[in-house]
Amino acid sequence: MSGSEPLAARVPALEPVPVEGCAICGAASNGRDRRRHRGDISGVRQYSALVEQHPHRSTAQQDGDQ
């Protein structure tokens, strides 16, 4: 079990947190918010899957401050 909490408190723990600086994450997060406002749960899940499944560079795990 992982007890890590998402950075944004308004994001439910079950949803993947978009990576800062990632264009795909940003677009998926925006789309997810729009779907959520419309009450489109299936759309929200699709965008969450986008955030979770697309690859990131290994630097995402490090605290890159460059």
Ligand SMILES: [Zn+2]
């Ligand atoms: Zn991303």
